[in-house]
Amino acid sequence: MRKTSITGWLLASPLSLILLVFLAAPIAMIVVVSFWGATEWAIYPAFEFENYEFLLTSSVTSRVFLNTFKYAAITWACTLVIGFTVAYYLAFHIRTLTWQIVLFLLCTIPFLTSNIIRMISWIPFLGRNGLANSALISWGVIDEPVEWLLFSDFSVILAFVHLYTLFMVVPIFNTMMRIDKSLIEAAADAGASGWQTLWQVIVPLTKPGIMIGTIFVLALVMGDFITVRFMSGSQSANVGRMIQNDIALLQYPSASATAVILLVTVLLLIGTLLRFVDIRKEL
Amino acid sequence: MTTISKIRYSRRSMLKAGGAAVAAAALPAPMVWGQETKNITLRQFGTGVSNLNEVAMKVKEDLGFTLEMTALDSDSVTQRAATQPDSFDIADIEYWICKKVWPTGNLQAMDTSKIANYDKIVGTFRSGKLTPESVIAQGTAPHTVGFTSGQNGKDFVQEESGWMTLIPTIYNADTLGIRPDLIGRPINNWSELLNPEFKGKASILDISSIGIMDMAMVVESMGEYKYPDKGNMTKEEIDLTLGIFTEAKKAGQFRAFWKSFDESVNLMASGEVVIQSMWSPAITAVRSQGIPCVYQPLEEGYRSWGGGIGLSASLSGMELDAAYEYINWYLSGWVGGFLMRQGYYSAVPETSKNFMSEDEWGFWFEGKPAQGDIANPFGKVMEKAGAVRDGGSFYDRMGAVACWNAVMDENQYMVRKWNEFIAA
Incomplete structure (x- = not known):
């Protein structure tokens, strides 16, 4: 008895240690620093609420958080629709496993380059004199270049969707592959139409995958700063950029406070989502 | 040697x-x-402008020791100088950064009696006056943070005390860059940046300490307000300045803001932007793509910046001697010539003259028409015969400086307001 319990502890300890050192400790440090004070060139230990007070009372914070939610919500909706469709096609319309694997790998090819490059390559494409505008003009769709294609919320969300759809495809595809095909046959035998099968059988059974994809996309979009900076031409702000600005100006305590609030918000959001779906079924 | x-x-x-x-x-x-000298390594870090590998190679050749260069953006430079004093031996920083970093005590003062060419350093960095008649510009003028009271001084003194905080190395006068082919009319004032004619085609840099100065030049040029000191605004002045720009931003005046050098080049070269705050080498980079771009001299004058090298407080013994040797070498002309052929100015122009051809000197320093092709130090042709430098000679350009890059007393307030402007 005693021996197995020691073995158990030993087996669990590497992971706990790694989590403790690389996850719990840094977060604890961020929380501690968020109460510190800062001068222009240094930070000093203190226990003050000035950082939070400024954050929670400034109108910029609420605007920036709203903007962050807006990006997250729209990106989530777009990636969900595209991701679900792609996964559905792969799982139910492609018959052989070989082709499923081939097509799935095809989806991942763009991810062989860095995401900065995938993002920046949109800029010449969407620009005033870019490919999109010149094509539209030569087709006679528009007379003058469309300005909102680049350095706008549109371009930010486009880049997000492009960057993160795969994170939705993978978990959804994974759950769909585990759906027992006999359930679909049973639905068909019972006289369900294609839509009914989709809505009443496949979607409910895919929920854990959708939820995992959602967590990925939300966490990535809410924590992003570089996509927003490049694709909005620095004209829009989200929480990540706010933190980045603070760090650049040596305001670590203020950056930590913003990070803590962002962390709490994201955790609350994910906590709420998990109330609806039990992703443990998936694991 | x-x-x-x-x-x-x-x-x-x-x-x-x-x-x-x-x-x-x-x-x-x-x-x-x-x-022994060969085994010395000095670690230098600074902004990309002067942290060039060619300099490190030449140091190895001329002086024998190794210079390790790290190039960072100005925010990171400030951060590193202020927080990691042991991570460098030589800091290549701007004067406004010096104002922030010097009080931390991470740098040590330099004895000017050990600087051979000290007397030849241009007046801007000593008395503050380029020529005896010059008016000292607003902002963090280099001489105001260039001297300290003694070897261990943490203060700034206003006279040539014999102890320098930074040895000036490189500086220039900045203005707006324009695309003459897309604008098609003369531009003479800073206020043009907010001219509705360029709606959706203007840009400004998103580096608060520099951007606010460009903004102040614009506001003053529009006749909205005359600042007692653009380099040290009150809270009300900051609100007013950013208020005007927030309004313009909401009206769609700006296409984008830029933070890095390459972004400004791309915005201009692609035609997304036709008028914007810009740095001199960025203009050259646009032009070298065959796209017309002018560094437009404006009636209100230039916004200027200057950089220098400072020594880490922990530097001592043989490394310190090597650092002094490096500084003396830096001012002796080779680096100056190298930088001046890229359009910057050297702190001791007369020594640089020996390392430039007569035509190069005439073009870059004296503002004379080029006799033949003007190539940069990397051999790339920058200007054809007959071209004249935008803004003219050294004295025309540096004599028309209206303000220096600065860090204000209300800096933290300004930064918060700047963030609001970006989020607006």
């Missing part, structure tokens, strides 16, 4: 030099000394 006069050993050099150091300690002969 001068040699280091005294032989002293710091712990670090002893460890690095290993056997050679032991030999040198036993036999302090000049012969061994050369070997």
Whole structure:
């Protein structure tokens, strides 16, 4: 008895240690620093609420958080629709496993380059004199270049969707592959139409995958700063950029406070989502 | 080439030099000394403008020791100078950064009597006056943060005290860059940046400490307000300045903001933007793509910046001597010529003259028409014969400086307001 319990502890300890050192400790440090004070060139230990007070009372914070939610919500909706469709096609319309694997790998090819490059390559494409505008003009769709294609919320969300759809495809595809095909046959035998099968059988059974994809996309979009900076031409702000600005100006305590609030918000959001779906079924 | 006069050993050099150091300690002969210098490594960091590998290679060739260069953006430079004093030996920073970093005590003052060309350094960095008649511009003028009271001083003094905080190395006068082909009319004032004619085609840089100065130039040029000191605004002045720009931003005046050099080049070259705050080498980069771009001199004058090298407080012994040797070498002309052929100015222009052709000197410094093709130090042709430098001669350009890059007393307030402007 005693021996197995020691073995158990030993087996669990590497992971706990790694989590403790690389996850719990840094977060604890961020929380501690968020109460510190800062001068222009240094930070000093203190226990003050000035950082939070400024954050929670400034109108910029609420605007920036709203903007962050807006990006997250729209990106989530777009990636969900595209991701679900792609996964559905792969799982139910492609018959052989070989082709499923081939097509799935095809989806991942763009991810062989860095995401900065995938993002920046949109800029010449969407620009005033870019490919999109010149094509539209030569087709006679528009007379003058469309300005909102680049350095706008549109371009930010486009880049997000492009960057993160795969994170939705993978978990959804994974759950769909585990759906027992006999359930679909049973639905068909019972006289369900294609839509009914989709809505009443496949979607409910895919929920854990959708939820995992959602967590990925939300966490990535809410924590992003570089996509927003490049694709909005620095004209829009989200929480990540706010933190980045603070760090650049040596305001670590203020950056930590913003990070803590962002962390709490994201955790609350994910906590709420998990109330609806039990992703443990998936694991 | 001068040699280091005294032989002293710091712990670090002893460890690095290993056997050679032991030999040198036993036999302090000049012969061994050369070997010793080779084992010195100085770590320099700074902004990309002057952290060039060519300089490090030339140092190795001329002085024998190794210079390790790290190029960072100005925010990171400030951060590193202020928070990691042991991570560098030489800091290549701007004067406004010096104002922030000097009080931390991470840098040590330099004895001007050890600087051979000190008397030849242009007046801007000593008395503040380029020529005896010059008016000192607003902002963090280099001479106001260029001297301290003594070797261990943490303050700034306003006279030439013999102890310099930074040795000036590189500086220039900045203005707006324009695309003459897309604008098609003369531009003479800073206020044009907010002219509705350029709606959706203007840009400004998103580096608060520099951007706010460009904004102040614009506001003053529009006749909205006359600042007692653009480099040190009150809270009300900051609100007013950013208020005007927030309004313009909401009206769609700006296409984008830029933070890095390449972004400004791309915005201009692609035609997304036709008028924007810009840096001199960015103009050159656009032009070298065959796209017309002018560094437009404006009636209100230039916004200027200057950089210098400072020594880490932890530098001592042989490394310190090497650092002085490096500084003296820096001011002796080769680097100056190298930088001036890219459009910057050197702190001791007359020594740089020896390292430039007469035509190059005439074009870059005297504002004369180029006689033949003007190439940059990397051999790329920048200007054809007959071209004249935008803004003219050194004295025309540096004599028309209206303000220096600055850091304000209300800096933290300004930064918060700047963030609001970006989020607006």
